[in-house]
Structures are given as structure tokens and as C-alpha cells.
Amino acid sequence: MNNMTVKMPYQCFINGQFINADDGKTYDTINPTDGSVIASVSSASLVDVDKAVAAAKEAFENGEWGRMNARERGRLMYRLADLMEEHQEELATIESIDSGAVYTLALKTHVGMSVQTFRYFAGWCDKIQGATIPINQARPNHNLTFTKKEPIGVCAIVIPWNYPLMMLAWKSAACLAAGNTLVLKPAQVTPLTSLKFAELSAKAGFPKGVINILPGSGKKLQLIIFLDLGHPASCTDDVCLNKALHLRATQGNQMKGRMNKRMHMNINVFFFPDQGMGAVYFNKGENCIAAGRLFVEESIHDEFVRKVVEEIKKMKIGDPLDRSTDHGPQNHKAHLEKLLQYCETGVKEGATLVYGGRQVNRPGFFMEPTVFTDVEDHMYIAQEESFGPVMVISKFKNGDIDGVLRRANSTEYGLASGVFTRDISKALYISEKLEAGTVFINTYNKTDVAAPFGGFKQSGFGKDLGEEALHEYLRTKAITVEY
Secondary structure (H helix, E strand, O other): OOOOOOOOOOOEEEOOEEEOOOOOOEEEEEOOOOOOEEEEEEOOOHHHHHHHHHHHHHHHHOOHHHHOOHHHHHHHHHHHHHHHHHOHHHHHHHHHHHHOOOHHHHHHHHHHHHHHHHHHHHOOHHHOOOOEEOOOOOOOOOEEEEEEEEEOOEEEEEOOOOOHHHHHHHHHHHHHHOOOEEEEEOOOOOOHHHHHHHHHHHHHOOOOOOEEEOOOOHHHHHHHHHHHOOOOEEEOOOHHHHHHHHHHHHOOOOOOEEEOOOOOOOEEEEEEOEOOOOOOOHHHHOOOOOOOEEEEEHHHHHHHHHHHHHHHOOOOEOOOOOOOOOEOOOOOHHHHHHHHHHHHHHHHOOOEEEEOOOEOOOOOOOEOOEEEEOOOOOOHHHHOOOOOOEEEEEEEOOOOHHHHHHHHHOOOEEOEEEEEOOOHHHHHHHHHHOOOOEEEEOOOOOOOOOOOEOOEEOOOOOOEOHHHHHHOOEEEEEEEEEO
16 A cells, blocks of 8 residues: 555455455555555455345344443444544545545544544433323323334445545444444445544444445445345435435335435525635535535625635645645546536536636646636536536625525525625525525534534435434334333
8 A cells, every 4th residue: 555654454344354355356546646556445246245234234133232232332432433533643644645635624524523423422322212192092191102212223324435434424423323233335436434444443342243344336336235135224425326215215115215415506605795715615625515606796796706716826736645735636537527527518608717627737636726707597517516626606686685595596406505794684584595404604614513414305315413313313113001
């Protein structure tokens, strides 16, 4: 493994052990900074899926995990969080090399929020409880009805490549706190922090079979896990996969479809005559709540664009392991190529390319931070998210709040949104009218482990984080006793 001084596993993690894929196949994971091979990673096969699901089922139904009390479960999760914190610099280095995340951001957000997430849900383990319910009965005080919250069982989890470790934490921490076991598939292009996480989970003392990690190719393995095996699902992935999952769920499959999608065109941010910038370029734009489209009031439009370009020119583009770097490489080559095509489409449709739009002239998968103006509602770049460092700006007439709200809401997606203005009444009115699961006011990217996160419309089903995330991994049983 070149370019890395840390020692880490690269095999499938099944039933508490690192093992080669059943057919022995491997694939190379690539360093986006220079295009070099980091390591050859096991590529899970159908047999490996069966092994992992069987191990998870055994751990849930007959193993130590299924018999463990809630407080002990929380103790293991706290221990795992402590180990992740102890290895935070190592995890951040792996994340930078494998995903291209700037090290300082990887340390604070990718790893830091992962640790916080496990600690938060560890605290919930012994606080999951039902309720007593007064029911209609012939004689008073002769029936007792109460509910119990029970774990679902084996859960299948698929995570994306933009925040490999953090998305693992968002999904698996709530899943484990509820008492489930899991089979997790990391993104093919960013498997390494998931495998290091598996190693730390074993060190923390998690019983075998509770956590299983299957690196490998994308859609084929996902569909096998979800559609053929039909286990409860948590997925942050693309629209096509989620539609397939939803179709299968409506056909009677006993699958809990919890499909938080990484959307296209899921963000709208409004700028009145008071503004901000970091909503777009955070984590190279590879951020599910990156500001996909900005609506800027006419009175400040030109000055806003000028200041944005001025700030972009100050950004240092380079090696993500360099602590002074602001902007690292895109996650992988195919994504960079899609971003370049996206920019070409914007130019062809008549949008004005103010800055960027090209690959940086250096080794690796670096994209120039990009700004488009004069973007009209019908254009492709107004309707589809780049998922990269591309700022798409549309004007709106001074004071035309309802008009710009109609434009913003005329999309089938609604993950997050934002508004920047000193007029708090205007801000709250807009927050009520926006059809999005999250609204930021005079701030952006301010997520917290205690606050629920998830979208409206086609931007996903269910929530991550907060108490609401637990309910995605629990089922409610009602029990009535006559006495």
C-alpha cells in the first residue's frame, strides 16, 4: 500500500474475521490526488453475501448480542467511539488518501462527527421504551395495553463515497443502538475507513457477526443484498437504485425501505442583501447538502458574484494531506469526468461560465471551483445537481419572495435549503414555505447528531440522526393483558 504509513486491513469482514473474498477476487482502490493504487481490496461475491447475512442472523437470534442488555450494548458503543477518537488522525489520513478529503476537514467532520454520532446513540441504548395506553373496555382497570420497541433484525446498509466514515456512523450507530445486526457495503471507490472501522469494532469487543463489511462492486452487490435477500435497508445512494428498492418493497417484500437518497438538484439557497459563500465548496462540493443552486436578489447579484470570484482565487488547491490546502481532488476519475460534462452542458445551454469549469493542470482528479450565472429554470444545470464544486446562480427580482419560492419548489427533490437575510420575518416565512427537510437560516452545513436529517419528496424516506433515526430501526409491538 503506497503513500500510506498506517497499517490497515483490506479484506472482507465477516463474522468477526477478515477473510478474502470467496472467489479470491480483488480490485484496486485509487488515490485521487495522483491516480496511484493505494491497495488491492477484496471484492465480495454472492457467497460472501450469504456468509455475512447468515453471520448477522446468527448473532441476532442466538448469539451474545441478541442476549445482551441495552446498557451493555451502550457500553460497547462508547468503547468503540473512544477507539475511533484514539485513532482519529489515522482515520483522517486514510479518508484523505482514499476519498480526497482535505485532512483538516476529514479530522474535524468526517471523523469527528462519526465519533460524536456513536457517543450520541450509545446514550440512547437504555432509553428506548414503549408506552401504556388506555383502551376502551367494558370494565375499568381489567385490561393493560402497552407497547414495546423491538429491533428489526438483520439490516443491510449501503453508504456513499463522499463521507465514507461519517455516513457509516450515521447509519450504523442508530442501527446498533436499536439492537440490530448489520451487513454494510461501503462505496466501491472508498472502502478503506469502513474496513478500519471493522478492525476497531472487533478491538472494542463487539461479538462476532454483529458488524459485517463487504467491499466490492456497486449496483450488482447492492441489488443482491436488498432485492434477492430482502433484508431491512438503509441506503444513501442514487435515484435508480432507490426506485428499484421502493418497487420491490411495494410488491410485498418484507423489507423496511429506508432509502435516504443523494439527490440531484436538492438544494436551494436564497441570498438577499446580506450573504455568505461556503455552502457550495465545502468538501469539494461532494456534499449531499451542498448548495446546488443559488437564487440571488438582483440588487446584490453583480457584487455577490464579484466577491465569490475574489474568494475563489484565494483558495489553495493541492494535496489534501497538506494542512494548508483548501480544495482537494474530486473523489474519483469518473466523477471528475461527469463534472466536466456538466459544465460543458451549462455553456452549451447558454449559461455564463464566469470562472473555472476545467480540470486543474496537475496530476490527479482536481476540478477548478466553478461559477455559472444567467442560469434559467429550464436549463439542465438548474435542474440537476453537479455534486461538485460548481456554483449555479440565478437572479430574482427584488422583493419577489413568492415568485422565487415557486421556482425553488418546482423540483421533485427537497433535501435541504437555506436563506440569508437580516429580516427574520422574511427568513421564517421562507422556511415555512420551502419544501425541504432542512432549512438553514443565516448559516449553512450546520448539522448536529441530535437533530434529525432527511429530505422531503424524492429526497428520501426516513431520517438520519436524532431520536427519529432510532425509529427507522425499530418496530412497535402492542400487547394487551386482561387481569
